[in-house]
Amino acid sequence: MARLDVNRSGEMEVFVRVVELGGFSTAARAARMTPSAVSKLIARLESRLGARLLNRSTRQLQLTPEGCTFYDRATRILADLEDAERAVGVGEQPVGRVRINTSASYANHIFAPVLPEFLLRHPGFTLDMVQTDAVVDFLAERTDVAIRAGPLKSSSLVARKLGETAQTIVAAPSYLDRCGEPRTIADLEQHHRLGFGYARAVDGWPLRENGETVVVPATGRVQGSDGEGLRHLALAGVGLARLAAFTVRDDIAVGRLVPVLDHLDTGEKEAFHAVYVGQGGLLPSSVRALLNFLAEEGKVF
Missing domain, CATH: 3.40.190.10 (Periplasmic binding protein-like II)
Structure with missing residues (x-):
């Protein structure tokens, strides 16, 4: 049995952030840690597992085959942990504060008319809505979801198409x-x-x-x-x-x-997309609920 003083879920969450945000520095800001602390944590994790998870270079990080396996398992485990806590704590009803960044056009003509229905379905939600056409720095702006028009640039962000x-x-x-x-x-x-x-x-x-x-x-x-x-x-x-x-x-x-x-x-x-950080399995339930609602009621045509 593993030692009880090892915070394995915490290690998994930091490792997943490093992979999805593409580096130690961005993951450190998201986790409110220093880059050196994140680097040491990943090194300890690799030492404990007896396998290299990431190949490091000056420009990028690349998952090893063992790293890919661990990433897939870790995202599923973290999602299961969240589901377990949500089921016990709030009866599986998503709650929390979500910050959405959207153009004024989408907000006024698409989202505002269906917003009452969203709030009715999710009474435990608090929604912060910022209206701007400017490009968003997700970490600096504390943004969970951004609605953007036009072609998407390759990045660590994930997108769900809302129509065109x-x-x-x-x-x-x-x-x-x-x-x-x-x-x-x-x-x-x-x-x-x-x-x-x-x-x-x-x-x-x-x-x-x-x-x-x-x-x-x-x-x-x-x-x-x-x-x-x-x-x-x-x-x-x-x-x-x-x-x-x-x-x-x-x-x-x-x-x-x-x-x-x-x-x-x-x-x-x-094209219009809902853009966010992280893979679907690791998303907070509140963000996942908003994305699902936008895909259903927030279509652009």
């Missing part, structure tokens, strides 16, 4: 009455094109004309920090804006905004 949406160029009737409606890419040179004040995966408006795709810069006199802000500027008649279809669908239906240049649309769609 078309992009639509729109303007208020008052703006079109004043400035006219553009019909061609060349016409856009005479129009205010509202854009984002930060770098994006595609920094402009992709349009297809005469069999060729052209990315038109969004170089208007006003730049915004988020899609919802640009929507309000478009509603006020400030200029043209290219926005996610789900954010302007109701505005178009009642005539507050008018779609333009639909005949030049490339047909490309933008």
Whole structure:
């Protein structure tokens, strides 16, 4: 039998954090330890097991075959421990505080309408919601889940797709009455094109004309920090804006905004993902419950 003074579950949790966060320093910040303490803990674990779990280099960590086996078993054991504690403590009803970081557009048009249902299903939840289009540092911002649009960069984060949406160029009737409606890419040179004040995966408006795709810069006199802000500027008649279809669908239906240049649309769609740290088996039950709800009720189309 193993010695009772060995905190095996604690060792497993630190080891899993090192693997999923990709290094000792990031795992140390997440576990509120020093990098040297994490390094020593992993060394003790390997010594006790009599096997090397990680190959270390100056740039990255790589699991050994023994490390892969231990990681798979450890994540299952830690998940079982959490389930056991939850079953005894709160009757298997997820509780806790979850911090979600999302764009204002998703928050207002997708999440807010279904939020009452989520809170009704999970009365033990406290939800912190931060609205921003900026890239999130999960550790620094203490973020559990982030909702992000566009292509995902390779990282230690895990993503669950929530759907995808078309992009639509729109303007208020008052703006079109004043400035006219553009019909061609060349016409856009005479129009205010509202854009984002930060770098994006595609920094402009992709349009297809005469069999060729052209990315038109969004170089208007006003730049915004988020899609919802640009929507309000478009509603006020400030200029043209290219926005996610789900954010302007109701505005178009009642005539507050008018779609333009639909005949030049490339047909490309933008994907939305719920992004988080860690594999599903090791997620806190509160985070897992939120992700499952978003996959069911928070779809983008």
